[in-house]
Amino acid sequence: QVLLVESGGGLVQAGGSLRLSCAASEGSFSSYTMGWFRRAPGKEHKFVGAITRSGGSTYYTDPVRGRFTISRDNAKKTMYLQMDSLKPEDTAVYYCAAARSSMSTWDGRPSKYDYWGQGTQVTVSS
Numbered sequence: 836q837v838l839l840v841e842s843g844g845g846l847v848q849a850g851g852s853l854r855l856s857c858a859a860s861e862g863s864f865s866s867y868t869m870g871w872f873r874r875a876p877g878k879e880h881k882f883v884g885a886i887t888r889s890g891g892s893t894y895y896t897d898p899v900r901g902r903f904t905i906s907r908d909n910a911k912k913t914m915y916l917q918m919d920s921l922k923p924e925d926t927a928v929y930y931c932a933a934a935r936s937s938m939s940t941w942d943g944r945p946s947k948y949d950y951w952g953q954g955t956q957v958t959v960s961s
Contacts (some may be wrong), residue, residue: 836861836948836950837859837860837861837863837864837933837949838859838860838861838882838950839857839858839859839860839932839933839950839951840857840858840860840952840953841855841856841857841929841930841950841952841953841954841955842855842858842955843855843933843955844929844956844957845857845954845956845957845958846854846958846959846960847957847958847959847960848959848960849921849923849959849960849961850920850921851921851959852917852919852920852921853918853921853957854915854917854918855871855878855915855916855918855929855943855955856913856914856915856916856951857869857913857914857915857931858902858911858912858913859912859913859914859933859960860912861912864909864912864913864933865888865889866888866935867888867933867934867935867950868885868886868887868888868933868934868936868937868938868940869885869886869905869907869914869931869932869933869934870882870883870884870885870886870931870932870934870940870943870948871883871884871885871914871916871929871930871931871932871945872929872930872931872932872943872945873925873927873928873929873930873945873951873957874928874930874948874954875924875926875927876927880930880945881896881927881942882896882945883895883896883903883916883929883941884887884896884897884899884903884905884940885905885940885941885942886905886906886914887940888937889900889909890906890907890909892940892941893905893906893922893940894939894941896902896943898924899925902918902919902920902921902929903916903917903918903919904916904917904919905917905945914931915932916929916931917955918957921957921959922938922957922959923961924959925957925958925959926957926958926959927952927957928933928956928957929954929955929956930951930952930953930954931951931952932945932948932949932950932951932952933949933950934946934947934948934949935949945960948950
């Protein structure tokens with residue numbers, strides 16, 4: 836069992852930046868493919884992007900590509916989501932998730948991920 840804890844959410848004006856963190860509770864963090872999802876009010880989870888176990892490769896969905904950057908520090912058992920040029924439509928609860936199996940980073944199906952954080956709210960004002 837892996838406990839994931841997100842932090843760094845908050846209120847920011849459009850065009851601003853935020854950096855989310857996702858800290859894992861156990862030492863096998865480097866064996867997990869890690870992903871970010873978000874859920875806007877009244878909507879389903881949407882895949883944001885993912886990063887491979889080593890951190891050598893990332894994938895982003897179209898709405899965030901070029902604005903968001905996913906990274907990880909396996910020594911610190913932490914993944915990050917740097918969000919720049921934020922837009923009001925980025926407003927959502929952001930979740931990090933970990934997948935035990937080796938998987939393609941473009942596979943954004945929530946069912947592929949085994950462990951989830953509790954989420955952190957990001958609100959972008961216009």
